[in-house]
Amino acid sequence: MNSGPSDDIEALITTMARLPGLGPRSARRIVLHLIRKRAGQMAQLASLLAGVAESARECLTCGNVTQSDICPICQDPARANGEICVVTDVADLWALERGRAFKGRYHVLGGSLSALDEIGPEDLRIPQLIARIADEHVTEVILALAATVEGQTTAHYIAEALEPSGVTVTGLAQGVPIGGELDYLDDGTITAALRARRKI
């Protein structure tokens, strides 16, 4: 008879192993770590998870993660400056907020267009974006999408879809990242940075 982990621990490991970036081995390691410190961390993690599972939802306007129907950014009148920054994912929105450089509002697509995975414009909150252009007196849409094939395909699609509205559509600059050494950059980035060179 195999006397491995008990059923409830096995179920916990299996559920953890399904999370992105984890597998059976790292899930086992985390669960054993939690059991060892269970008085503190495990109960805390359980109650935090239950709390967020109860309260977290998508902002009806922009798709941000929030605790109310409309997220704090969409509710803040100071951020209605006519600019909408389009991002793939909420993690990208958080990254931009950490930078504190953008003062407008966001629109979270929830993914990238992909013929292979059968993800079309309707799956990506693109119709909602087009509707917001008229409703919110938007003057500029900034496409802050990944510099990958999927990201750029999505950017081109959105730029074309927004053309009739007359709104200005811009994209993030491409070039050498801050702290980046030329020697470690790929050829595409160096070429893009050279093409977009500017007077100092």
Next chain:
Amino acid sequence: MNSGPSDDIEALITTMARLPGLGPRSARRIVLHLIRKRAGQMAQLASLLAGVAESARECLTCGNVTQSDICPICQDPARANGEICVVTDVADLWALERGRAFKGRYHVLGGSLSALDEIGPEDLRIPQLIARIADEHVTEVILALAATVEGQTTAHYIAEALEPSGVTVTGLAQGVPIGGELDYLDDGTITAALRARRKI
């Protein structure tokens, strides 16, 4: 004003990022994944965690993770065959149980001896092991410890400590792992396998 994740989501990410193998970036990714599927996975994970936090404890005899004071292996009379397998961690015990080759009982040390981290014999359930030798009529102690400096230091210490009891102390064989190609093995393993060569 920075409008990143809300306070409860931030607390969840911070707690997750402290787990072994995870950091702020992978914790954010997991939390966003859970929020997206929250109806299912998140509440399930929360209740599984709460359940295990409530029920899991250490076996008073061997240190295995269990739901009662004494684990199923220590309660099973069929496993009182006079053999005790000493392992560093419960994960090692589970690995041995998956192999189904060992029919005796276990003793979980809970770590390795380390002068650097100030981990001595008293921190490792070694006194409890010595006490079990007499109580349970043990004939053989198998040291299934890691083939690392810390693991082998611990093995030597235990072998010496058990010498007065007269019990047989053995260690796992070292050699070429099943499926291993010589070309990819380190020199130490090849040397050990050659020294311990046997007639076919």
